[in-house]
Amino acid sequence: MNRIYFDNAATTALDKEVLDAMLPFMTTNFGNPSSIYSYGRESRLAIENSRKSVARILNANPGEIFFTSGGTESNNTAICAAIRDLNCKHIISSPIEHHAVLHTVEYYACNKDVTLSFVKLSDDGHVDLDDLEKQLASHEDRCLVTLMHANNEIGNLLDLHAVGELCKEYNAIFHSDCVQTVGHYNIDLRNTPVHFISGSGHKFHGPKGCGILYVNENVKIHPFIMGGGQERNMRAGTENVYGIIGFAKALELATRNHDEESEYIRSLKDHMITKLENTIPDIQFNGDITGESLYTVLSVSVPKNEKSEMVLYNLDINHICASGGSACTSGADQGSHVIRAINNNPNKVTIRFSFSKYNTMEEVDKVVEKLSEMI
Numbered sequence: 001m002n003r004i005y006f007d008n009a010a011t012t013a014l015d016k017e018v019l020d021a022m023l024p025f026m027t028t029n030f031g032n033p034s035s036i037y038s039y040g041r042e043s044r045l046a047i048e049n050s051r052k053s054v055a056r057i058l059n060a061n062p063g064e065i066f067f068t069s070g071g072t073e074s075n076n077t078a079i080c081a082a083i084r085d086l087n088c089k090h091i092i093s094s095p096i097e098h099h100a101v102l103h104t105v106e107y108y109a110c111n112k113d114v115t116l117s118f119v120k121l122s123d124d125g126h127v128d129l130d131d132l133e134k135q136l137a138s139h140e141d142r143c144l145v146t147l148m149h150a151n152n153e154i155g156n157l158l159d160l161h162a163v164g165e166l167c168k169e170y171n172a173i174f175h176s177d178c179v180q181t182v183g184h185y186n187i188d189l190r191n192t193p194v195h196f197i198s199g200s201g202h203k204f205h206g207p208k209g210c211g212i213l214y215v216n217e218n219v220k221i222h223p224f225i226m227g228g229g230q231e232r233n234m235r236a237g238t239e240n241v242y243g244i245i246g247f248a249k250a251l252e253l254a255t256r257n258h259d260e261e262s263e264y265i266r267s268l269k270d271h272m273i274t275k276l277e278n279t280i281p282d283i284q285f286n287g288d289i290t291g292e293s294l295y296t297v298l299s300v301s302v303p304k305n306e307k308s309e310m311v312l313y314n315l316d317i318n319h320i321c322a323s324g325g326s327a328c329t330s331g332a333d334q335g336s337h338v339i340r341a342i343n344n345n346p347n348k349v350t351i352r353f354s355f356s357k358y359n360t361m362e363e364v365d366k367v368v369e370k371l372s373e374m375i
């Protein structure tokens with residue numbers, strides 16, 4: 001039986017074209033990019049061409065793009081640099097960030113390197129910008145604001161421009177975890193007031209283990225990983241050449257067909273909302289699902305009972321892949337810190353469905369049918 005994969009916010013299938021672009025760098029073109037002979041120079045050229053391509057798509061300078069091992073490393077690097085190199089003494093974040101941000105800011109706050117506060121959220125999970133401004137105004141020391149562009153569990157989108165302008169006004173550093181939006185939205189960095197953004201290749205049909213950190217050219221930071229002089233002395237370690245090639249190729253493909261693919265994926269989500277409303281009367285949607293929301297993510301809660309408590313397991317038995325929250329909590333119902341923060345209802349079970357261009361309307365129908373049988 002074919003599997004239905006509705007967990008594209010956790011990771012996506014690698015595109016065949018991406019694999020084809022990567023393969024030569026796993027086989028014949030294996031040179032170390034730091035080697036001076038031709039094998040090495042070919043790898044170096046491929047990396048720099050990838051950087052140029054990524055920079056062009058995101059409207060940044062190539063010098064502002066650093067390749068990393070993924071979203072987690074990019075988030076860690078930005079937060080560490082803001083504290084260590086940019087004199088940030090207070091962090092403003094939100095309780096619904098990915099753990100790659102949340103655990104990092106908590107670590108620095110626990111070590112007494114900085115103080116930490118969270119912005120208020122509206123009932124549907126949006127950041128309260130008035131509260132953000134109040135918090136910025138109440139701190140004399142420089143602040144780091146780290147807020148995600150799109151929430152990976154409920155899909156809510158942040159207004160990067162509005163937050164960036166506030167940060168500018170209060171001389172704060174602004175980092176945004178854009179892992180769920182790079183490759184899914186047009187991001188124009190030259191015209192977005194942000195100091196750091198993080199992206200990850202495996203969220204848009206690229207390879208796992210390769211991401212980017214954008215560092216605005218006006219910001220000067222020290223490396224997070226020490227060692228060799230790779231990534232212009234900013235990120236030591238022999239480059240993940242095929243990962244980098246794959247990241248750039250995947251971003252190119254995502255951009256090339258963006259309008260039609262995003263419209264198609266949005267129609268899957270809309271169809272699922274309508275079907276669920278018509279089939280499961282007690283269904284509850286989490287977040288601002290039809291407003292400022294990722295077109296790829298739909299989070300629902302259903303009343304808790306003996307059957308629904310086992311829902312992810314039963315979906316799996318029916319060859320349907322979905323998750324309870326972020327990927328880290330898939331399969332085990334440990335509860336989600338995001339759902340707890342916006343709606344602490346212990347009598348509900350939450351399921352996140354997330355879609356890609358490879359999903360179909362028939363799959364949506366099938367999943368809704370199975371779900372309604374289960375609960």
Ligand SMILES: Cc1ncc(COP(=O)(O)O)c(C=O)c1O
Pocket residue numbers: 009010069070071072073098100148150151152177179180199200201209211326327
């Ligand atoms: C919003 C968000 N940030 C960060 C990450 C971590 O990215 P990576 O898996 O590339 O380390 C993820 C992945 O689940 C994510 O969804």
